[in-house]
Amino acid sequence: MPMRSLWTITATALLASLCLITTPAAPRAQELNAHEFTTPLDIRMGERLFQQQCGRCHGIDAGGGELGPDLTSGYRTVSTDAGLFDIIRNGLPNSQMIGISRASTDQSVWMVVSYLNSLNETPDVNLPGNATNGEQLFAGKGNCSSCHMVNGQGGRRGQDLSRVGERRDPDELRSDLQNPDEEVPPRWWTLRVTRQDGSVVQGLRMGEDTFSMRIMDADENLWSFAKDSVQSYERITASTMPATGRTLTSSELDDLIAYLYSLRREES
Ligand code: HEC
Ligand code: HEC
Known part of the structure; x- marks a missing residue:
């Protein structure tokens, strides 16, 4: 019996090391996309790792620093967990973004992914737009804040949108912006x-x-x-809201939708 279990262990170890050698890094990240490291403990571990390895550029709370961008309101370069994994593992080419230390395990990388997801208000939906750009459009070129209030700032000629992400999904938001005359309460x-x-x-x-x-x-x-x-x-009964959504570029529209969808009650 002891002989046999020893053999099993050896065989398993051999197999594992073989896998390590033969499996290329990138596809493995894809396969693990539905990863398991999402418990509160994983997130705390991810936070610790982040503070040690990433905080000096991205800020200790990931809110952005002099050397790296804010990571708490969506990403410019990635839209999936697997993409995030790859950036953290390998860094970004031609940039200061160097990625995690080589000694870190894949498990650690997933913990950092979970930590970053926990900071972004919409962890489950990957939208193409960039919420930060959307926020700028909302107050600037889009002129939305002349009518809509968000967190106490803006006009009163449209709904308060501070929590619009809780009552409208991305498709509904798109239609709100492109066809304001539909379903006017x-x-x-x-x-x-x-x-x-x-x-x-x-x-x-x-x-x-x-x-x-x-x-x-x-x-x-x-x-x-x-x-x-x-x-x-x-x-x-027509809406007083202009159909600005039709004159914006499609990426501006995506950005606005990402921003609106991120507007929720603060979770603490
Ligand atoms: C030496 C500074 C530095 C360190 C250390 C660093 N980063 Fe970055 N990171 C950057 C910079 C600069 C960018 C922007 C690169 C670009 O857009 O070309 C960036 C980009 C990113 C992005 C993409 C952001 C987006 O909007 O698409 C992610 C995600 C990220 N970093 C995560 C991390 C994590 C996690 C760590 C720690 C393991 C880390 N970074 C360590 C400087 C750094
Ligand atoms: C002239 C005032 C005005 C401007 C400017 C305006 N809106 Fe509106 N908005 C309204 C009114 C009034 C409604 C409610 C009637 C309707 O559904 O069209 C509304 C509805 C909405 C809704 C649906 C809200 C809900 O709870 O169902 C969203 C989302 C929205 N606006 C976003 C925007 C965005 C983004 C912009 C800028 C591109 C913008 N609005 C510009 C007046 C405005």
Whole structure:
């Protein structure tokens, strides 16, 4: 019996070392894509490794440093766990990004992958866009923040989007941006009121009942009217949101979607 188990051990060891020699590194990363090193303990180990080997460039909490980019809000160069594994294992060509020490095991690399995933709010979905660029578009060229509030910053002429990633999936977000006139909730209809003197006030329909209506105009002024005191009024069910999504490039659109989808309650 002892003889036999010794043989088994030797054979297994031999096989294992053979595998090590013959299996090339890159495909192995792909095969292990659904890796197992995702427990809280793995993540803590990954964090320790990160602090030791990566923190001096990427910042001790991966939030970015002078020598390396922020790794907490999506990646520019990779979109899959296997891709992340390869970058951490091998570094990036022609860059300061040198990767993990050669002595580190694959298991350690996966732990770092799990740690980085735990910092990114949307670990399960790999979107093509870059959330950081999307954030810039949102406040800048896209002009979205003139109407939408995110975490207390922005306008009130559209929904507060601070947690929009919890209620809309990426496909729905794409359609929100490209076809705003579809499914406009009554809260976001427009009322166009003509007063007795013929002047017109138009704005978002904040409230309406049998006798009265309240609207908010483009400058965020609130108005309220008794229905029997106006000459006429009209409901417009189209959206006031411009279809900016159709004029952006497809990668800008991807970036915006990645950003919007990342907007969730902070997990702590
Ligand atoms: C000597 C500095 C340095 C060290 C050490 C370093 N990195 Fe980097 N890393 C960089 C730089 C610079 C880039 C950007 C390279 C580029 O985009 O060309 C980068 C890019 C990356 C990216 C891709 C980011 C993206 O947006 O696509 C990942 C992921 C990454 N590093 C992870 C790590 C991990 C994990 C470690 C530790 C094992 C590490 N890095 C160690 C400098 C460093
Ligand atoms: C003129 C004001 C205005 C601007 C500018 C604007 N929006 Fe909107 N947005 C609205 C209104 C009003 C709605 C609600 C009606 C609708 O669904 O179209 C809305 C709806 C949305 C929704 C759906 C929200 C939900 O909870 O279902 C998203 C996502 C969105 N906007 C993102 C954006 C982005 C990204 C931009 C910039 C490219 C932008 N909006 C620019 C007014 C605006």
